[in-house]
Amino acid sequence: MKFRLLKKDRSSLARRGTVTTPHGEIQTPIFMPVGTHAAMKAMTPAQVTEAGAQIILSNTYHLHLRPGEALIEKAGGLHKFMGWDGPILTDSGGFQVFSLPNKRITEEGAHFRHEITGEEVFLDPAKAVAIQEALGSDIIMAFDECIPYPCDKGYAERSTEKTIRWAKQCKDAQTRKDQALFGIVQGSVYEDLRARCAKALVKMDFPGYAIGGVSVGEGLELLKQVVGYTAPHLPEDKPRYLMGVGLPEDILESVERGIDMFDCVIPTRYARSATLFTNRGRIRLTNKNYRRDFYPIDPNCTCYTCQNFTRAYLHHLFSANEVLSAILASIHNVHFYLNMMSEVRYAIEEGRFMEYKTRFLADYLKGK
Incomplete structure (x- = not known):
């Protein structure tokens, strides 16, 4: 994956760029429609293309549970399986685990119940990467712990340090060179934690960076603050992705603060x-x-x-x-x-x- 910064806005931090992937070029800033289960709800891939989509998002957690990454890999990978020949980004499943009832987060990973069979499932950084490698998406995400809002600073600090450790484990676990692994900045609404996490991830030299843990109930004003004090810590020559943010006003405020990619x-x-x-x-x-x-x-x-x-x-x-x-x-x-x-x-x-x-x-x- 390659990112080119083409233009910077004169009166804001808004950026214009391109992201080149094995399945095509993406013009940024970009919105990525979400096809969670390898399908856009109520739309065919042709209709999604006609609507102007350049890249879509699918979800590691849901595809792991059903139909399973082994079947998708046997079918020739996610692109062939779902009939989409453009770029695909897969989320690692961290947000889905966060939203599950009765999950148990440990230093090693996340324990939760299979939503269909009820049996226990374990997901850790290495497994999240392995699943995404089997799926064959163009951009894959590190496994992180999504912090709820509101959250006391002690918990947020411990969780952020865990996300940093997990990011390193994801990087170490990656074997495919044709996929771009993005690190995810956590830290809740605490400026010093966001800065600490961003700086630690930048040292690991990911090809792109995401801001996670927003759009979890904090509201637009706090979202603007979090993006405003996090984005400046991210490299100018790498794409910046704000995860799960999707109202038009949220997107425009975040573009103004230097964000390139969105999904919702x-x-x-x-x-x-x-x-x-x-x-x-x-x-x-x-x-x-x-x-x-x-x-x-x-x-x-x-x-x-x-x-x-x-x-x-x-x-x-x-x-x-x-x-x-x-x-x-x-x-x-x-x-x-x-x-x-x-x-x-x-x-x-x-x-x-x-x-x-x-x-x-x-x-x-x-x-x-």
Whole structure:
């Protein structure tokens, strides 16, 4: 993997770059749609491509449980298995373990129950890397401990030191040279812990760095603070990835602070509950006001859904519980996010990112 920094915004820390992987080049800043189980919910790979996706994310934890990395490897790897020929990033499973009930975290790794069979499963840094190597994704993530919010500093400090030790174990366990292993910066909302973790990971010389442990309930203001005092400790010549952050306002604030990569389930999850993103804010298409509304979801949108269907039609589909409702809504939401990122890249190239951000949020938050 190679990262090229092409342009820096004049009035902020926003960056424009490219990430080159074995399966293609990614233009940054970029949003990565999430296909947790090796599938985008309610979208085919062709529809994801048409929406503008350059890279997608799948999850180590879920694919390990079902169908298992051995089967995926036998099928020719994750790209061939799911019919996606572009870059893929796999999360190590740290966040999923964090969200499980009754898990047990030790110095060695994480113990938890298989969500289907109920048998005990153990995941440690070396195993997380081995699973991702078998999957064959382009970018793989170190195994970390995601710290809950709120959290006392003593626990956060012990957990952060564990994440640093685990990062080293992941690096030592890696055998494939065609995969880029990213380290993950933890430290909760404590500035000194974030700095300590970032500096320790940078010494290990990962090809990219992620900021984890945000979007766990801390809110936008704390998120901005954490990103603001963490990103400056990360190398300028390596990509920076903010994990699990996905509202438009969160993304734009983080781009301003120097972040290159984002992922979140929000576009497709919201779509399935009839919540659609527009330049004038979010709308809920199950609202009775849309029953006779013959405008597109967003009149300025060029996605397949907006070019062919009306709000009234989607209101009908959701009311009738038709599967097509989730498909058309997901196509629109994913396109909205990826089009926003395309506009962000163009604004950085022209040196007017802050102007773009201010105008976008003025319109978007007005209707929120």
